[in-house]
Amino acid sequence: MTTITIATILLLLAIGIVAVLAGCPKENAPIESCCCLGFNTSVFNKRKSGVYTMVNFCGVKCYDAEVYCDTINGGGGWLVVQRRQDGSVDFNRTWVEYEDGFGELTGEFWYGLRALHCLTGQGGWEMRMDVKLADSTKVFLHYKQFKIASAEDKYKITIGGFQGTTTDPMAGHNRMNFTTIDSDNDQRINGNCAVFSLGGWWFNNCWHAAPNSVYQRNSGFYINNQWVTFLLIEIKVRPFQCII
Known part of the structure; x- marks a missing residue:
């Protein structure tokens, strides 16, 4: 952990956020959370976005996992759970594949529904x-509430508190179950949204958001009264107690 003054520690204790400082080791050492990365202040030792080994992943003692941390956007501290950037990975996958995750952390990937729930x-x-749109415009969508239910509840999404540089494409997806080509849990009466779009998501009937559909064909969002595709997207999560 980066050296800090006693006064700083007392201040952090007073406001109840000193816990996020734990697990912020020196360069190239494992981390306990992406939270300690990317804050350019006297308290934190700024480190680059990239792949890190996270110890005690998801609160499981002695279980380590590789994660990709974004230390830059929105203050840093984000654990990236999805990336599309060139269409090199097929996202038209089965339920089990979406549960377990696929792809490579340095390229295109889906981190897995089991991990998201955990x-x-x-x-x-x-x-x-x-998101970098097809016309190279950069936008962001930020949700202050995000939770994924268990497999028994079809990994239902709870999402809210939208802030961003566009209209909210996920408003109609709140409290939807996850759907894949072999597990139809959407609200569409005739057909499976994942079969139609060739990618899994929390579909309604069917979507205003489809980031896992065919790259630069079906993949995109309905924002600002139009459907747009993207060149790059990263989806990332962060606990509330991160210092930003």
Whole structure:
């Protein structure tokens, strides 16, 4: 952990956020959370976005996992759970594949529904999407509430508290179950939204958001009264107690 003064520690204790300083080791050492990365202040040792080994992942003692941390956007401290950037990975996957995750952390990937439930089931979490649209415009979507239910509840999404640089494309997806090509849990009466879009998501009937559909064809969002596709998207999560 970066050296800080006694006065700073007392101040952090007083406001109840010193816990996020734990697990902020020196360069190249494992971390306990992405929260300690990316804050350019005297308290934190700024480190680059990239792949890190996270110890005690999801609160499981002695279980380590590789994660990709975003240390820059929205104050940093984000654990990236999805990335599309070139269409090199097929997101038209089965239920089990979406549960377990697929792809590579340094390229395109989906981190997995099991991990999302495990993470967001521990206290309050927020979610952010950083998107570069097909016309190279950059936008972000930030949700102050984000939670994924268990497999028994079809990994239902709870999302709210929207802030961003566009209209909210996820408003109609709140409290929807996850749907894949082989597990139809959406609200569409005739057909499966994942089969139609060729990618899994928390579909309604069917969507205003489809970031996992065919890259630069079906993948995109309905924002500002039009459907737009993207060149790049990262979806990331962060616990409330992160210092920003």
